[in-house]
Amino acid sequence: MEFFNNFMDMMFATFGPNAQLVLLAVLGGLLLLLALPFIMSKEEDPLEKLKAQAQGKASSGDDRQRLRTAKGNKQLGKYAALLEPKSEEEYSAIRLKLIQAGYRDKDAVRLFHFMQMALGVSFLVIGLLYYTFVISGENATTQQMLMYVLGPGGAGYFLPKYWITRRIDTRKEQIEGGFPDSLDMMLVCVEAGQSLDQSIVRVANELHHSYPFLADEFEIVAQEMKAGKDKIAVLNDMSERCGVQDVASFVTVLIQSTSFGTSIAEALRVYAGEMRDKRVMRAEEKANKLPTKMTLATMMLTVPPLLIILVGPSVVGITELGNM
DSSP: OHHHHHHHHHHHHHHGGGHHHHHHHHHHHHHHHHHHHHHHTOOOOHHHHHHHHHTOOOOHHHHHHHHHTTTSOHHHHHTHHHHSOSSHHHHHHHHHHHHHTTOOOTTHHHHHHHHHHHHHHHHHHHHHHHIIIIIOSTTOOHHHHHHHHHHHHHHHHHHHHHHHHHHHHHHHHHHHHHHHHHHHHHHHHHHTTOOHHHHHHHHHHHTTTTOHHHHHHHHHHHHHHHTTOOHHHHHHHHHHHHOOHHHHHHHHHHHHHHHHTOOHHHHHHHHHHHHHHHHHHHHHHHHHHHHHHHHHHHHHHHHHHHHHHHHHHHHHHHHHHHHO
């Protein structure tokens, strides 16, 4: 009870007559954040499903639409107007970034914006509580309040963007590193008598442990080809999902080879050789950058201690002579 009284006294000393309203607002925000996961993950009532089945089946067009949206989160769908960009171009750009990061779910865009909102509000509340109980006082300034309250809120809002950017870079780096090996393996499969579709399936199975992101892309290509999708469209989609220039060039080579009827094995052999040379050049480029990067670290870590060792005794001697 004494702790509660001290807490209320501190709130009234900080916010004055509005202390109760501030406390209610903070508690309401916390309860809303705690309730949002349960609201979003709420499943459909079984009785509602039975009622929908009793009303009869919809038309074939409605069935196809229902199958397309069956995996979507219905709770997120209710807030689609708030969690999706209004502009089609902006929506397509965010959707492409999420696909390149490996998030291909239907609700990826909505989840991305929901995480931005949730993390922004959560960090904002945490910053407000930290400022209220730790920083606030007679010496507190408006600049401190903005820094400790709005700063965490902005960091929480931009944290999903940073995560997506880092994941895209990691994914592209892994695809670039494993692509020459995948081409060599595909060339071996094609020269052994397998078709391009069979070689892609084999490469996807072999690359799972070493390059999982690249293996996932080849698996998607294999499944889409099995489903009967046009091969050129499948390859173009793979190039767009990866976002890597090497893959885009490879797709162009395959499309041209298929269109003009040339040997796929010969095209793979030439392009695989170019990819191996390109990987060696990337390694040499990183090796050439290494001395430059190490120079700054070497100067920062060795020069100050060296100066202290060489100049320190002289400074001490000069100080002692001055005191005499």
